[in-house]
Amino acid sequence: MEYDFIVVGGGLVGSSIAYGLARQNYKVAVLDGGDRSFRASRGNFGLVWVQGKGADFAPYAQWTGQAAGLWPELVAELANKTGLGIDYQRSGGMHFCLDEAEWDERVQEMEQVREHTNGSFEYEMLNHAQLKKQIPQISSAVLGASYSPQDGHVNPLYLLQSLQQGMDYHQVDYFPGQAIDRIEAKQGGFFAHSTQGILSAEKIAICAGLNNRRLGEMLGMDIPVVVDRGQIMITERLQPFLNFPTLHVRQTAEGTVQIGYSHEDVGLDDGSSPSVLKKLASRAVSMFPLLARVGLVRAWGALRVMTPDHNPIYQQSANCPGAFTVTCHSGVTLAAMHAGPVAGWIAGNCELDLINHFSADRFDVSTD
Amino acid sequence: MFRLIEDAGTDTVTVCIEDREYDVPAGISVAAAVLLCGVSKVRNTPVSGSPRLPYCMMGICFDCLMSIDGVPNQQACQVEVAQNMTIEYQQGAAELQQQG
Numbered sequence: 068m069e070y071d072f073i074v075v076g077g078g079l080v081g082s083s084i085a086y087g088l089a090r091q092n093y094k095v096a097v098l099d100g101g102d103r104s105f106r107a108s109r110g111n112f113g114l115v116w117v118q119g120k121g122a123d124f125a126p127y128a129q130w131t132g133q134a135a136g137l138w139p140e141l142v143a144e145l146a147n148k149t150g151l152g153i154d155y156q157r158s159g160g161m162h163f164c165l166d167e168a169e170w171d172e173r174v175q176e177m178e179q180v181r182e183h184t185n186g187s188f189e190y191e192m193l194n195h196a197q198l199k200k201q202i203p204q205i206s207s208a209v210l211g212a213s214y215s216p217q218d219g220h221v222n223p224l225y226l227l228q229s230l231q232q233g234m235d236y237h238q239v240d241y242f243p244g245q246a247i248d249r250i251e252a253k254q255g256g257f258f259a260h261s262t263q264g265i266l267s268a269e270k271i272a273i274c275a276g277l278n279n280r281r282l283g284e285m286l287g288m289d290i291p292v293v294v295d296r297g298q299i300m301i302t303e304r305l306q307p308f309l310n311f312p313t314l315h316v317r318q319t320a321e322g323t324v325q326i327g328y329s330h331e332d333v334g335l336d337d338g339s340s341p342s343v344l345k346k347l348a349s350r351a352v353s354m355f356p357l358l359a360r361v362g363l364v365r366a367w368g369a370l371r372v373m374t375p376d377h378n379p380i381y382q383q384s385a386n387c388p389g390a391f392t393v394t395c396h397s398g399v400t401l402a403a404m405h406a407g408p409v410a411g412w413i414a415g416n417c418e419l420d421l422i423n424h425f426s427a428d429r430f431d432v433s434t435d
Numbered sequence: 436m437f438r439l440i441e442d443a444g445t446d447t448v449t450v451c452i453e454d455r456e457y458d459v460p461a462g463i464s465v466a467a468a469v470l471l472c473g474v475s476k477v478r479n480t481p482v483s484g485s486p487r488l489p490y491c492m493m494g495i496c497f498d499c500l501m502s503i504d505g506v507p508n509q510q511a512c513q514v515e516v517a518q519n520m521t522i523e524y525q526q527g528a529a530e531l532q533q534q535g
Contacts, residue, residue, distance in 0.1 A: 135475065204531070303500075303508040304481045304528040322481050322528040357531050360507055 072130030078108035081274035087410025089237030109370025137403035160218025359433030478525035
């Protein structure tokens with residue numbers, strides 16, 4: 068076999084896994100798509116987000132908390148190897164509640180996550196006066212916010228660039244513009260037939276986002292993938308006013324404000340639409356009246372890689388041992404988990420107690 | 436460095452660039468006007484503070500951002516000059532303006 072591992076997919080998930088494997092001195096090839104692929108990693112919001120995740124699934128709450136905790140180490144390590152800054156800040160994050168119903172629902176979710184993590188998830192509910200002390204520009208219409216010191220944000224494009232330079236540092240062979248025709252499991256390894264020709268490896272990791280269903284089938288895995296479009300718009304650069312990322316609005320290190328958090332089921336269409344952008348803008352202005360007079364410079368749509376229950380899938384194929392898949396929407400938040408423990412699990416060098424909860428078997432209909 | 440073409444027309448408007456008045460041809464863009472008047476920059480970037488002049492002149496590069504009639508971060512190449520227009524350098528990121 069030419070390689071120890073082939074990683075299919077060079078977005079945030081594939082790059083994190085490939086970097087994490089190469090760092091353990093394995094010989095790794097990455098088969099990436101091209102500019103016409105749907106690339107969530109180039110369109111996402113850049114949150115390293117903990118609060119609220121896993122409220123209805125304890126393992127995901129624990130997994131996310133651990134992932135966010137591993138971030139500072141990954142950032143330092145990448146900076147050391149690449150010399151690049153990625154604008155990572157663990158500033159704490161806020162989620163605004165506009166009325167009593169939203170507040171009550173939020174309290175319940177926060178409390179569930181805290182219980183699921185045996186208290187390691189930390190949060191506070193801030194009333195309007197407490198919130199206004201932190202963010203003076205907040206609208207008087209906002210009732211309050213949930214705050215967690217464990218949230219943060221990053222420039223997701225710099226993160227991708229930094230992971231890819233990290234791959235280069237560890238001599239990963241990177242092949243862009245690849246379409247995969249088929250993958251064969253034979254001779255105790257895997258043969259990927261792509262634009263590049265045929266590459267072989269002992270093991271293979273499928274990290275190709277929306278393509279995971281098709282590629283998983285080739286390796287005997289049934290990976291349900293759900294498309295969820297989000298739209299984002301970007302303002303002109305403004306003086307800093309928002310030191311905390313939120314699910315809807317975040318100010319980047321360069322001063323632009325990102326406005327997002329829409330969810331649409333529109334199939335494989337990554338366009339944007341005025342009606343959705345209008346709703347996003349209107350919610351943002353209801354939180355920050357000063358945004359009403361601000362200019363917009365760009366808007367786009369991107370497709371989230373979701374699963375039916377919104378929790379990630381980590382799976383080794385039962386039919387083709389040595390074939391793995393990672394399917395998740397949180398490629399940013401989970402990047403440090405993927406580069407560290409998950410790459411170790413794929414290499415067979417460490418056991419992860421939690422990971423069995425994330426098998427795709429949970430979607431199988433029982434026939435007993 | 437820049438000069439008018441011969442058939443530029445004779446109508447002019449008076450604009451105020453950084454507190455100095457200039458007569459410039461009617462119908463040209465603010466970016467063309469500031470280049471004609473010989474400014475050495477239109478803005479300082481928010482990230483590094485480096486000075487910039489208009490570049491693409493067709494609305495793509497966003498390097499010609501200026502404050503025009505008090506509205507920050509306007510693309511000077513996309514705005515036509517008008518009588519008594521106030522044109523100022525864009526210094527870094529826009530100031531926050533409360534709605535009012």
